[in-house]
Amino acid sequence: MLQLDHLTQRYGALTALNDVSLTIGRGEFFGLLGPNGAGKSTLMSLVAGLREPAAGTLRLDGVALAGRPAEVVRAIGFVPQSVALYEDLTADENLGLYGRLYGLAGRKLAARIDACLDAVQLTDRRRHAVKTYSGGMQRRLNLAASLLHEPKLLLCDEPTVGVDPQSRNAIFDLLERLNRDGLTVIYSTHYMEEATRLCSRIGIIDHGRILALGTLDELLAQLPAAEVVSFARNGAPAPALAALARFGTLRERDERCEVLLAPGVRLADFFAATQAAGWPDRAFTLKRPTLEDLFLHLTGKTLRE
Missing domain, CATH: 3.40.50.300 (P-loop containing nucleotide triphosphate hydrolases)
Known part of the structure; x- marks a missing residue:
């Protein structure tokens, strides 16, 4: 057209x-x-x-x-x-x-x-x-x-x-x-x-x-990570946290942690690992990327008039 x-x-x-x-x-x-x-x-x-x-x-x-x-x-x-x-x-x-x-x-x-x-x-x-x-x-x-x-x-x-x-x-x-x-x-x-x-x-x-x-x-799909899983640390030992790092990038923020899942990671595999480590599924929050995430990723977060 x-x-x-x-x-x-x-x-x-x-x-x-x-x-x-x-x-x-x-x-x-x-x-x-x-x-x-x-x-x-x-x-x-x-x-x-x-x-x-x-x-x-x-x-x-x-x-x-x-x-x-x-x-x-x-x-x-x-x-x-x-x-x-x-x-x-x-x-x-x-x-x-x-x-x-x-x-x-x-x-x-x-x-x-x-x-x-x-x-x-x-x-x-x-x-x-x-x-x-x-x-x-x-x-x-x-x-x-x-x-x-x-x-x-x-x-x-x-x-x-x-x-x-x-x-x-x-x-x-x-x-x-x-x-x-x-x-x-x-x-x-x-x-x-x-x-x-x-x-x-x-x-x-x-x-x-x-x-x-x-x-x-x-x-x-152009975002660096497809999905982010966040959870409360609640005194989790370092080896347990390190085990999650193989699924993506692990970030610790105060009392919470995030895993930016790597491309191709299956959620079923991630949650199988967390269950094996003794974490209940309800402890996790899954955030999927949004258009706003991509918009800010490309255009920045600085206010412009």
Whole structure:
């Protein structure tokens, strides 16, 4: 569906995207995961046509995006990070304006407005001014505006910032349903739980580069250890602890110990050894790696503004 080749974008001395190449398959729900300032919004803006890259090319369905032919513009829906609505207009008026910008009119436009308002559960507030909406309602209407023209590719740039849990879940449900119906979605976020729930494939981006790319399972396999087993030391003798070291890396932390299991270690073998040493199974806590573990492993833990 989308091919990005060696994209680079600069703002003065700052390189926001650095030689990024990426292929998005038809029907994918692709997650772009990164901290603030990683380059997510810059990449989205290039695909949406808000900016032209300093270097590199973009192709949608095999058609070059340079020059933005009309069929390419109509194939893309864009949900920007900032709400792009006219607050003094009603939902009907906002969607009517956006629909006409995409060439919709008459019964077709009216039908699409009805369908999109129903999809985001705002039909009963259609004649109310947007300035009377909650933040979650505005975000849902923002999404409706991007769907009016029935795009092939939907770009969602952190669409749930500041959204209440009910509206966030409604947005998730709608995007998942649209994706099942064939819509290709690119979704940028810095929330691990969003990427974990929604995305069939994830790219972790930082400092303008794609650091890791794959399904959730493929990404987690890149961590140094697959699983961590922790337990209370409770005066365990050194030989008993040393016996566990053959399963991975043993770390002692105050009154607790951790074993970072080596790749290929079977949990059954580990627990057979602990039982032989007299430890009950309930003494152990098993922690599997998460997307957050990998994210922090790749991007670091230092706060950045």
